[in-house]
Structures are given as structure tokens and as C-alpha cells.
Amino acid sequence: MPSIAIVGTQWGDEGKGRITDLLARKMNFVVRFQGGDNAGHTVVLKDEEFKLHLIPSGILSAEVVCVIGNGVVINPEVLIREIEQLHQRGISTKNLKVSCNAHLIMPYHIMLDKAGERKLGTSKIGTTHKGIGPVYSDKAARAGIRTQDLLDLKIFKTKLEESLKIKNAILSKVYDLEPLDAKEIFDRYCDYAEKIKELITDTSFLLNQALDANQKVLFEGAQGSMLDIDYGTYPFVTSSCTLAGGAYMGAGIGPGRIDEVLGVAKAYTTRVGSGPFPTEEEGEVGDFMRKRGHEYGTTTGRPRRCGWLDVLVLKYAIMLNQLDSIALTKLDVLTGLEQLKICTGYRYEGKFYENLPTNQTIMHKCQPVYETVDGWDADLTAIKDINDLPPAARQYITRIEELVKVPVSMVSVGPERSQIIVKDNNFKSQTFDRGFTAII
Numbered sequence: 001m002p003s004i005a006i007v008g009t010q011w012g013d014e015g016k017g018r019i020t021d022l023l024a025r026k027m028n029f030v031v032r033f034q035g036g037d038n039a040g041h042t043v044v045l046k047d048e049e050f051k052l053h054l055i056p057s058g059i060l061s062a063e064v065v066c067v068i069g070n071g072v073v074i075n076p077e078v079l080i081r082e083i084e085q086l087h088q089r090g091i092s093t094k095n096l097k098v099s100c101n102a103h104l105i106m107p108y109h110i111m112l113d114k115a116g117e118r119k120l121g122t123s124k125i126g127t128t129h130k131g132i133g134p135v136y137s138d139k140a141a142r143a144g145i146r147t148q149d150l151l152d153l154k155i156f157k158t159k160l161e162e163s164l165k166i167k168n169a170i171l172s173k174v175y176d177l178e179p180l181d182a183k184e185i186f187d188r189y190c191d192y193a194e195k196i197k198e199l200i201t202d203t204s205f206l207l208n209q210a211l212d213a214n215q216k217v218l219f220e221g222a223q224g225s226m227l228d229i230d231y232g233t234y235p236f237v238t239s240s241c242t243l244a245g246g247a248y249m250g251a252g253i254g255p256g257r258i259d260e261v262l263g264v265a266k267a268y269t270t271r272v273g274s275g276p277f278p279t280e281e282e283g284e285v286g287d288f289m290r291k292r293g294h295e296y297g298t299t300t301g302r303p304r305r306c307g308w309l310d311v312l313v314l315k316y317a318i319m320l321n322q323l324d325s326i327a328l329t330k331l332d333v334l335t336g337l338e339q340l341k342i343c344t345g346y347r348y349e350g351k352f353y354e355n356l357p358t359n360q361t362i363m364h365k366c367q368p369v370y371e372t373v374d375g376w377d378a379d380l381t382a383i384k385d386i387n388d389l390p391p392a393a394r395q396y397i398t399r400i401e402e403l404v405k406v407p408v409s410m411v412s413v414g415p416e417r418s419q420i421i422v423k424d425n426n427f428k429s430q431t432f433d434r435g436f437t438a439i440i
């Protein structure tokens with residue numbers, strides 16, 4: 001039962017997609033278990049850039065079965081577009097499966113997301129406008145429409161009409177928008193149904209069978225731990241469980257079926273949208289990170305807020321996900337900074353916090369407490385061995401490991417598959433036949 005979950009430890013955009021892509025090559029299954037096309041993964045393969053929002057990153061490896069689990073919310077238009085784009089570039093999607101219990105994003109979810117944000121004005125969350133909050137609200141309210149409804153269009157039509165009675169009233173009376181036409185949506189979704197019906201299946205059953213048969217399964221998290229609906233910086237979060245625990249519910253497997261959890265952390269911190277970010281650097285340093293790290297959203301193109309690495313955030317993610325190791329990404333972006341800062345605590349009203357404070361007000365108003373370490377000047381991008389990194393870069397990694405008490409198992413020094421350095425001894429390598437080195 002060799003299985004691994006890969007999750008983000010910060011506010012998303014840590015580089016999970018490329019780590020997944022790297023490991024996917026030795027997997028039998030890669031599974032998305034939460035979120036929707038609010039996620040965005042960029043994977044570079046032989047100078048070609050692939051931007052995926054909904055389809056698991058494993059799709060670039062021909063033999064891997066890619067699963068969109070029940071915890072994912074699906075905009076069928078986006079799904080079909082991604083499938084077509086992959087086909088145009090010669091990538092097969094014959095092994096793509098979609099859960100029959102996943103909820104569908106409908107046009108009114110997107111309209112309500114945008115209108116709700118507009119109404120909030122300066123208090124807005126800064127969502128990706130993909131309809132995520134409204135579709136998960138409908139799911140919890142038992143008013144959602146699932147992919148399996150596309151297999152019975154009579155039921156789909158009834159549910160759509162019921163839903164529109166309320167949604168159109170809200171759109172027109174609360175937001176002053178034009179109501180939507182049921183027939184137009186129905187016709188459009190019938191077309192989608194025709195295109196994706198073959199993919200829809202009981203993926204929970206499929207995955208449990210795969211695990212029983214000792215197949216290698218990778219659960220690919222989207223967003224990051226600090227965007228989790230329960231444990232993130234609420235309300236400035238997404239609407240799903242972004243933690244490793246979310247994989248159990250969002251894929252339909254029982255506790256104990258994941259052997260190893262790998263947390264992905266950027267060597268600094270970024271976030272998009274509103275919400276507290278104690279180590280944010282709004283000046284030169286932030287600009288440096290944004291420019292060198294190409295820190296613009298894959299989904300929305302928005303410039304990301306940038307700042308120093310926050311150990312409190314990392315320790316919290318380690319606890320919530322029970323991380324076995326960390327993949328530290330984008331270390332090369334920090335090249336050229338004379339000194340680096342690592343946040344080891346927050347100070348607020350005379351009190352020092354070494355762990356994330358319970359009261360979020362503190363996160364909004366605290367002063368970060370930093371440890372300063374030396375930077376490096378040498379180009380890291382061609383380095384293949386951890387021992388060849390400049391001493392200051394090695395020291396940066398070692399210091400992080402000491403502070404968070406979890407080993408770093410991989411370090412990325414550039415966007416290519418080949419620019420990931422593996423510290424093999426830090427993996428729970430019994431999960432895989434010969435450890436991760438064999439994969440690379």
C-alpha cells in the first residue's frame with residue numbers, strides 16, 4: 001500500500017505541481033482530492049510550459065491513472081478545455097477518471113463569487129472568481145449538482161431548475177444582475193455531458209482496489225495549509241480541506257491508507273488575495289522575490305505578495321499534516337540577497353509567540369521576530385548535489401531543519417524537472433522500492 005500525499009505548507013503556490021510531476025513518473029495513480037480550477041500548477045517539460053488547473057499534474061506521465069476525486073469541484077468547461085489543450089500537444093488523457101460524486105461548478109456559482117466579492121469591497125477575500133465558495137456552500141446545503149447528474153439529464157434538469165429559482169432571485173434582487181436562463185445552461189451542460197460522461201466513475205472504489213493491489217498512489221493537494229477552511233487564516237481561505245487529512249474524505253479512502261506525507265514549502269513565503277501575512281515585505285526585498293521568482297498567479301495573473309520564510313507557519317503545517325519531510329522549493333530565487341531572514345516568532349503587546357497564535361488578530365498586528373543568516377551569490381541552477389551548494393545555502397537549509405525539526409528531503413533550484421536536488425536519506429523510503437533517488 002505505498003501511498004504518499006503532497007500538500008502545501010504555506011498559502012499555496014509552493015510548487016506542489018512540479019514535485020508531484022516528478023514523483024508521478026513512478027506512480028500508478030495521481031489523485032486530486034479538493035479544490036477546483038482555483039488551483040494552478042505550472043510544470044515545465046523540455047522547455048514546454050504546461051499550466052494545469054483541474055487535471056492532476058500526473059497527466060504528463062503517460063501510464064499514470066489520473067483521478068479527480070469526489071472532494072474536487074469541477075467546472076466542466078475548464079475540464080474539457082484542459083483535455084483538448086493536452087490533446088493538441090500530443091498528451092493522452094485516456095487514463096483520466098472523474099468521481100461520480102464530485103460537485104459541478106455552475107455559471108451562477110461564478111457569478112455569485114464575483115458579485116459577493118464586489119459587494120464586500122475593501123473587505124473582500126480576493127478569491128480567484130472561479131465559483132469555489134458558492135459551489136462548496138451548495139454542497140453543504142445539499143443543493144448541489146454532481147457529475148453523476150450529467151448521466152441522467154432528466155434529474156440534472158430538475159435540479160438545475162430548482163436551483164435557479166433561488167439563485168436567480170439572489171442574482172436579481174440582491175446583486176441587481178440579469179437572471180440566468182435554465183434552457184441555455186441545460187443545453188450547454190448536455191454538451192459537456194456528452195464530452196465527459198465516459199470519464200465519470202466511482203473513483204473511491206477504484207482507488208481502494210488500487211491500494212489493495214499494492215499500487216502506488218499519490219494524493220496531490222491544491223492550495224496550502226494556511227488556506228484550509230478550518231485551520232487557515234479564516235475567512236481569507238479557500239472553501240475546502242487543503243490538509244493531508246482532506247485526502248481521506250476527498251478521495252474516499254480510510255485513515256491509515258496514506259504512508260507518507262510530503263509538505264512543499266517555498267524558501268520564502270508568498271500569498272495571493274487578502275489576509276494576514278506577518279512576514280510580508282512590501283519594499284525592495286518583496287519586489288526582488290516577485291521579480292526573480294516570477295511571482296504572478298497561474299490562475300489569475302495577480303502579483304503575489306512576497307516575504308520571508310515563516311517558521312511558525314511551517315511548524316503549524318507540520319503538525320496539521322503530520323509531515324514526514326519537506327520539499328524546499330525556489331531556493332535559487334534568494335541568490336543575490338546579502339542576508340536572509342527567517343521568522344522564528346511573533347511579538348505582540350510585549351508577549352513573544354513561538355507558535356502560531358490562537359487569536360488571529362495577533363497575526364494581523366504582530367511584529368515578526370527574525371533570525372538573520374548569510375545569503376549567497378553563486379548561481380545554484382546547475383547544482384545537482386546538495387553538497388555542492390554554497391555553504392550559506394546549505395546552512396539556510398540546515399537551520400530550517402533545526403527550527404522545524406523535520407528533515408528537508410528535496411530542494412529545487414530552478415523550474416525544470418532536472419533542477420530538483422534529492423536528499424534521499426530523508427525519505428521514509430520503505431514507501432518506495434528503492435527510495436526516491438530511483439525516481440529521478
Ligand code: IMP
Pocket residue numbers: 011012013038039040125126127128129130131132133222223227236237238239272273274
Ligand atoms: P477561492 O479559493 O477562489 O475562493 O479563493 C480564496 C482564497 O484562496 C484567495 O485568497 C485566493 O487567492 C486563494 N487561493 C485559491 N486558490 C489558490 C491557489 O491555488 N494558490 C494560491 N492561492 C489560492
